Amino acid sequence: SKVRIYTLAKDLGVENQRMLEILDGLGVSYKSVSSTIEEETVDLIKQILAEESTEAATETVAAEAAPAVSAPEAPAKAGSDDVAPVASSEAPAASATAEIPHRAPVVTIMGHVDHGKTSLLDYIRKTKVAAKEAGGITQHVGAFEAQTSKGRIVFIDTPGHEAFTTIRARGANVADIAIIVIAADDSLMPQTREAIAHAQAAKVPMIIAINKVDLPQADPDRVKTDLTQLNLVPEEYGGDLVVVPVSAKTGEGVEELLEYISLTAELEDLRADPKAAFGGVIIEGRVDRQQGVLATVMVQEGTLHVGDFLVVGENYGKIKAMNDSNGARIKEAGPSTPVQILGFSDVPNSGEKVASAKNEHAAREVVASRQSDRRDVENARVQRRKTLEEMMGPLSEDRTVNLIVRADSQGSVEAIQGILARKETDAVKLNVMLAGIGAPTEGDVLLASTAEAHILCFSVTAPAGVKKIADNKGIDLKSFRIIYEMIDEVDRLIKGNLEPVF
Numbered sequence: 297s298k299v300r301i302y303t304l305a306k307d308l309g310v311e312n313q314r315m316l317e318i319l320d321g322l323g324v325s326y327k328s329v330s331s332t333i334e335e336e337t338v339d340l341i342k343q344i345l346a347e348e349s350t351e352a353a354t355e356t357v358a359a360e361a362a363p364a365v366s367a368p369e370a371p372a373k374a375g376s377d378d379v380a381p382v383a384s385s386e387a388p389a390a391s392a393t394a395e396i397p398h399r400a401p402v403v404t405i406m407g408h409v410d411h412g413k414t415s416l417l418d419y420i421r422k423t424k425v426a427a428k429e430a431g432g433i434t435q436h437v438g439a440f441e442a443q444t445s446k447g448r449i450v451f452i453d454t455p456g457h458e459a460f461t462t463i464r465a466r467g468a469n470v471a472d473i474a475i476i477v478i479a480a481d482d483s484l485m486p487q488t489r490e491a492i493a494h495a496q497a498a499k500v501p502m503i504i505a506i507n508k509v510d511l512p513q514a515d516p517d518r519v520k521t522d523l524t525q526l527n528l529v530p531e532e533y534g535g536d537l538v539v540v541p542v543s544a545k546t547g548e549g550v551e552e553l554l555e556y557i558s559l560t561a562e563l564e565d566l567r568a569d570p571k572a573a574f575g576g577v578i579i580e581g582r583v584d585r586q587q588g589v590l591a592t593v594m595v596q597e598g599t600l601h602v603g604d605f606l607v608v609g610e611n612y613g614k615i616k617a618m619n620d621s622n623g624a625r626i627k628e629a630g631p632s633t634p635v636q637i638l639g640f641s642d643v644p645n646s647g648e649k650v651a652s653a654k655n656e657h658a659a660r661e662v663v664a665s666r667q668s669d670r671r672d673v674e675n676a677r678v679q680r681r682k683t684l685e686e687m688m689g690p691l692s693e694d695r696t697v698n699l700i701v702r703a704d705s706q707g708s709v710e711a712i713q714g715i716l717a718r719k720e721t722d723a724v725k726l727n728v729m730l731a732g733i734g735a736p737t738e739g740d741v742l743l744a745s746t747a748e749a750h751i752l753c754f755s756v757t758a759p760a761g762v763k764k765i766a767d768n769k770g771i772d773l774k775s776f777r778i779i780y781e782m783i784d785e786v787d788r789l790i791k792g793n794l795e796p797v798f
């Protein structure tokens with residue numbers, strides 16, 4: 297009978313990644329680790345692994361215990377996720393990257409309002425975060441660490457794609473995996489599509505959590521069919537999209553969701569060196585009346601220590617004290633750890649990159665050089681804009697024009713998409729990242745700025761605030777009342793006769 301790839305990997309005690317390599321080697325096609333394979337293939341895989349372990353046996357006696365079911369589980373489970381898995385006796389040969397330890401995945405939860413993002417985060421926090429010491433106060437610091445049977449998972453706990461987008465808009469990528477929550481009684485809604493567009497633009501793997509399956513009116517199949525219409529095909533329909541039915545109310549499916557997160561993380565092969573130079577991102581910053589400026593930093597590379605000097609943008613500070621996301625005082629923090637830091641004098645913005653400096657003098661120098669760099673860049677930008685305006689020639693061939701379309705009704709949206717599809721040529725692809733009903737939002741502008749997209753509005757206008765942000769960021773945002781004018785604009789974009797967005 298057929299066997300799922302990840303089940304087999306687990307039974308044989310090898311990493312999923314290794315399993316996929318073997319399948320590639322055998323020329324067996326699969327969609328993902330949850331695809332099933334034939335019994336003959338299973339036999340072949342067992343043979344290959346057995347051969348490998350005999351080869352390894354010359355070096356390690358232990359290897360003789362080889363591919364017996366579940367034998368090697370112990371080393372895999374014993375290590376924490378922060379420690380490189382002890383080179384399993386079955387591993388063919390230590391690969392080059394094996395020296396850089398694995399790190400825990402950082403997950404963000406996005407989706408339409410009221411679909412259950414907060415509830416899902418609360419459920420996970422309630423059941424998977426180690427109990428605080430008596431008297432400890434649960435504080436929202438923007439992220440928390442869940443301990444699961446498959447290891448640590450870090451959740452960004454500002455639900456919604458605003459956090460995701462502001463962080464990305466500053467050039468940082470903090471999330472490794474995006475969970476898109478879709479309520480089973482409501483299916484795909486405008487913000488669901490937005491969330492999907494954001495995850496796709498960031499090239500972050502997505503897992504769909506169909507929430508509220510406890511409700512009598514829940515219709516998970518409808519959600520799956522609707523997803524298919526966005527070219528997102530669930531695994532059970534032959535695609536590679538992982539879809540997990542859950543209930544944030546009863547907890548049903550949450551364990552499975554966490555397993556899928558770990559599985560996806562394993563495939564992404566996330567690693568970071570705790571000994572490397574420190575690098576991190578601000579998750580959020582705020583002022584506390586008693587303590588002063590508090591900033592949550594996600595450690596991405598290297599290790600932070602109390603006393604380190606940090607540089608954020610054109611500011612620096614010294615770490616006076618550091619808390620983990622549970623509120624416990626800590627002295628150091630390695631990769632994929634969110635920490636709350638006391639020691640900045642200004643509130644840093646979320647998404648800003650953080651680096652460390654050897655001492656105060658070095659920190660000051662970094663700040664000074666950044667200030668002068670910024671002035672140079674500003675001058676250069678003015679210069680470049682001028683020259684481009686002089687040339688205004690065709691910029692490049694064979695390019696993709698990213699578009700965000702906003703219109704007053706579903707009918708208009710579909711009509712515009714139809715027109716755009718016909719306009720596409722071999723040389724110029726029109727990529728509609730997001731097509732939605734209603735006025736463009738700040739989120740659209742942020743998406744446009746990270747993806748260098750043009751925003752085209754039909755019969756809707758941008759609110760003044762949104763228009764202003766677009767202007768500040770140099771985003772091309774135009775509104776049209778007459779469809780032919782919009783088509784003319786698209787033609788202009790296709791001809792590449794427009795100044796590019798920078």
Ligand code: GDP
Pocket residue numbers: 407408409410411412413414415416455507508509510511542543544545546
């Ligand atoms: P958010 O806006 O996406 O963060 O959604 P919330 O977490 O605030 O949930 C919106 C509403 O749906 C609240 O009233 C929740 O109690 C309810 N809700 C969330 N998850 C579930 C679920 O799994 N089952 C049921 N029955 N209700 C849920």
